[in-house]
Amino acid sequence: MRRLAPRGRTVRPLLVAGLLTSGYTWAQAPRNPPSPPPFKVLRAEEDYRYLRAPDAPRAPLDGMKYLPLTREGTVFLSLGGDVRQRVEFYRHPDWAETPTANTAWLQRYMLHGDLWLWDRARVFLQLKSGWTLWRYGGPGPLDEDRLDVHQAFVEIRPWEHADEGLQVRLGRQELQFGSARLVSAREGPNVRLAFDGVRTRLRAHRWDVSAFAAWPVATEPGVFDDGPVRTRGFWGLYAVHPLPVLPGANVDLYYLGTSNELARYAQGEGREQRHSFGTRWWGTSGSWDYNLEAVLQVGRFSGAPLLAWTVASDTGFTLQNLPLSPRLGLMADIASGDRDAGDPSLQTFNPLFPRGSYFGEIGILGPYNFMDLHPVLRLHPTRTLVLTAEWTGFWRQSVADGLYGPSGVLVRPPNGSNSRWVGHQVNFTATWDIGRYVRLYATASRFFTGTFLRSTGPARNVDFLQAEVALRF
Template identity: 25%
Template structure:
């Protein structure tokens, strides 16, 4: 909900401040429709594009200069006008990764024209520095949205706002908010999984519904619940399990208490919940299947002005049941740890303001069964229990036109083989970086960058000794590494130039060209569930390259359409081993409120 056109506050020392929303409408809007139709092959009249400026500005009218009426103001109060612009539609639902967003957003803008809770400097960018995932008008976690401002009763132009704040008492201290998402996804693969999965020319389709309610009892207590159901179909489909076809069940159900302690905004969350307080290249929301990732347990957090801490202990939700409301806890898979994020003092670089965040974290996994298995000699899979201890740091932020993120993780732990209980130590690592710049005074809002990732490999032929293969089992962000999902964060080196342009306030286009190598030729090529088994022996290091493009169109506040296309071109050595190049296309049509 946008601020009212003008709000005037009278300072007792005769200073007057005017807060106004400044909307810019130009003739360019009319020219957007045919271009969008060409880009997305839709009729030009599908929806009205968003409008408004990209950033807030500050203008001051000093004493002694002309005011709006053209008169001198020497004897009048000082006027300061702050323009809070409408949010660009493409930032309605920001994606993960603070670097390379379609447009930059300040923390003040996120609070004024978005719906994130007030976390101070941690609201900057896409808001994920606060630890609750990206939040714009809507968030990846709907309970991270703050709709309490609707309590003022100001008129809204959005018909769905009547569902976002419903007072249950006369005072309005007890209220409920509803949220919902329906996603239609279809994708085509000419040679699925590098040619190892049949049939060829597979077309799959999935639909999911996520609908929730958020009950607030005063400012210190809330209850959140969310339901999920999903289905899948298509031609030549494969891999449909309980995370694609799901009868009605509880996706999230938790209680949260909030209070102020030691000068910090503090909270405790207990129950089934999403967890997003980790780098998205390490752990995210399980985007490809219909059913997102959820956890059962507790989380506690404290947020000060420039530092925050977070601790958690979870077991994974057991979501493999095919009956209604039968999901329970999977005690064989655990996630636990803590995170500290520090926001150093702001600075100036190349004449522009800059800021950054420094994360230091420990994240532990416990895995068993097929998720805990490792690659063994002769292409076998060795089952056992797998404990991984991740100690990591990440530094990310903005320095003038530069945007950056660099992180490193050392992964220790122990693997115990199921057949004989033999213990093997783990020593693995990951190094991740993205560096880019926004071209100044560019009408396309161009961002140019380079992404590099290294995930250590080991030696699958070893029957004992230290394991060197890094694993990241909890669904890193799908499009961070490879939109096809054929590659995963194990035994991999990736180098990817990228360019993003945002020619309109509602449309953003990204082109990316990743190249992939194995870190160790003694370890297989890994996929999201295990590792590849080719007909022949793959001896090479270079896996291939996957040029890819994405087009995101925020049609209006509630409807978006995102498309991805990629051509995975396998190397000659991989082709000789039985791999195959292939084309991948995915379309996502999403309604949310």
């Protein structure tokens, strides 16, 4: 067992120093301050220029969000951070007999500073520190990164007016688009994902268009040792626009290109270049909400043609007039698998850089070669407490292809089984926001193995429990 606690304490003085520099204490906070905008998942997308106005809504610790460095306040510094403490427990992880149980304590610390220069430029720096204790066999590949630069970029804003403008961002940065099915900052795992590259974003005439070219940043466990993965390229164009003919409706149109010198599938490994063309239709209509997405992928794998696809849907209805405001939802997804391992052409869909907890925090399966049906019930006992109950059934789309984990690693080859039925999973979660800064989260899951797993290797049912507390400021 690795003992990392003494070194893990090195990040705590940084957090204390960040709070002391805020210039605002809890005792100074008004009793009932107006509500400012909520924090965002991508902290670099927050904009605190509204705090220049004397009557702007303020909350405790907002003194650290706007620290003017000039008399006019057009040059200012904004500070913030995230702390997450998570304990998780697995019984029979990866369906195996041993270890019977596996417990881990995951710690995440992130601090950032955002320097705004006359509304025309920004310099953003974010440090990260991730630690894992007690994990059987040691930390996993996304469990630990003791100290590193997570984001460091310069952003130029040559033109900006109201809700329109042009941004050019150069350096290490997070990327996330749409519903995070294909491009995500990877919030679920202990260490988030960033990219080294350039991104331009144009907002005009109700269009929001981003173009980018980047390399993913590798997660290394040491100190300041992360760097771009030069064997994997990533570029693309992503556009979002509301549909005027359908109030509340929006459409995403995108192209995402990737290259990978070391791609691996059940068929084998080789060089891959993949082009993804997709669209997403999403929005609300009365009590209904919907999110429909389709992607076609073409390219080459080991010199042979590549053709893959996926269709995903998430539709729900909220009974707003009933107690607890229940939302009844149904997700149904399918992604292609390889039809013949002996044929050099490849049909396995690649989700590129998806969120790490695609099918829940249990994190057993990834969105490759699968079909799923996923009904959801969501309840709101209070405005800040959300309870969710879910059931998910999993099938293989192609019996000639295997099962893949969230990171794309092949976790179970096809082994000649003709069964599509992988298993099913139940999941219960509770999320409670305590004020503006603290969130409590708990989940309990069980995965029941199906015919394919029982006929191809270890097939113990998997139990998973997780509890976390997150502080954001």
